Amino acid sequence: xxxxxxxxxxxxxxxxxxxxxxxxxxxxxxxxxxxxxxxxxxxxxxxxxxxxxxxxxxxxxxxxxxxxxxxxxxxxxxxxxxxxxxxxxxxxxxxxxxxxxxxxxxxxxxxxxxxxxxxxxxxxxxxxxxxxxxxxxxxxxxxxxxxxxxxxxxxxxxxxxxxxxxxxxxxxxxxxxxxxxxxxxxxxxxxxxxxxxxxxxxxxxxxxxxxxxxxxxxxxxxxxxxxxxxxxxxxxxxxxxxxxxxxxxxxxxxxxxxxxxxxxxxxxxxxxxxxxxxxxxxxxxxxxxxxxxxxxx
Numbered sequence: 204x205x206x207x208x209x210x211x212x213x214x215x216x217x218x219x220x221x222x223x224x225x226x227x228x229x230x231x232x233x234x235x236x237x238x239x240x241x242x243x244x245x246x247x248x249x250x251x252x253x254x255x256x257x258x259x260x261x262x263x264x265x266x267x268x269x270x271x272x273x274x275x276x277x278x279x280x281x282x283x284x285x286x287x288x289x290x291x292x293x294x295x296x297x298x299x300x301x302x303x304x305x306x307x308x309x310x311x312x313x314x315x316x317x318x319x320x321x322x323x324x325x326x327x328x329x330x331x332x333x334x335x336x337x338x339x340x341x342x343x344x345x346x347x348x349x350x351x352x353x354x355x356x357x358x359x360x361x362x363x364x365x366x367x368x369x370x371x372x373x374x375x376x377x378x379x380x381x382x383x384x385x386x387x388x389x390x391x392x393x394x395x396x397x398x399x400x401x402x403x404x405x406x407x408x409x410x411x412x413x414x415x416x417x418x419x420x421x422x423x424x425x426x427x428x429x430x431x432x433x434x435x436x437x438x439x440x441x442x443x444x445x446x447x448x449x450x451x452x453x454x455x456x457x458x459x460x461x462x463x464x465x466x467x468x469x470x471x472x473x474x475x476x477x478x479x480x481x482x483x484x485x486x487x488x489x490x491x492x493x494x495x496x497x498x499x500x
């Protein structure tokens with residue numbers, strides 16, 4: 204079974220803990236050209252970052268993904284201690300300076316405020332509890348990644364429905380251009396005859412061979428057969444991609460550029476104001492298509 208169409212926008216949260224510590228894990232993803240992983244992991248469990256990256260890289264192909272992990276330690280207190288070596292160095296320096304400079308002796312709080320004299324030891328779990336905490340975080344990450352994928356796929360359904368409707372509009376406008384009276388042989392011939400008559404006017408009328416070349420160029424310019432055929436082919440290709448599912452965002456983005464190129468050419472070749480209007484409507488539908496394609500993984 205093919206993988207559903209997924210958006211690159213999603214959010215998931217998981218929490219858990221063990222005796223002595225609890226955590227909250229959040230994963231948020233938005234649009235990106237590739238897969239951009241940014242993780243914020245607390246000090247002390249830095250080795251989890253690579254494992255989390257591996258899990259995300261295996262599950263996702265595109266998106267800017269931000270992971271935030273916060274840990275709260277319970278019933279554990281950080282400890283403050285005096286760095287005896289640093290204190291001895293400070294006291295020795297004070298004694299030496301006292302024989303050379305007249306000054307009041309520093310207060311105790313001033314000495315303890317010197318960098319390095321007091322050391323803060325953060326609360327830590329024992330090795331066994333720390334291992335249990337890491338495993339709990341990894342298990343929660345699996346659940347959060349699954350929820351993120353579900354969130355992206357749910358949004359993907361909405362985007363897919365929107366893209367499908369835009370393809371219907373593009374197909375209808377292409378058919379409307381196909382069937383417009385201005386595309387008939389008679390209408391093109393009449394327009395062509397008028398343009399040739401203008402080229403023949405005056406004393407500087409074109410020579411016969413030049414006139415033939417100009418007529419051929421004008422006839423070619425009025426023919427939008429290739430553009431219409433390519434637009435229809437692009438619609439079929441886009442529908443197949445949406446039906447097949449999976450990570451098709453880049454391919455759809457390429458197709459949307461091709462759509463736009465054909466619509467521009469159709470407008471430039473138009474031999475009637477109505478065909479130009481159809482071309483502009485095509486461009487509007489294609490712009491909407493391309494904007495939403497940027498959300499597809």
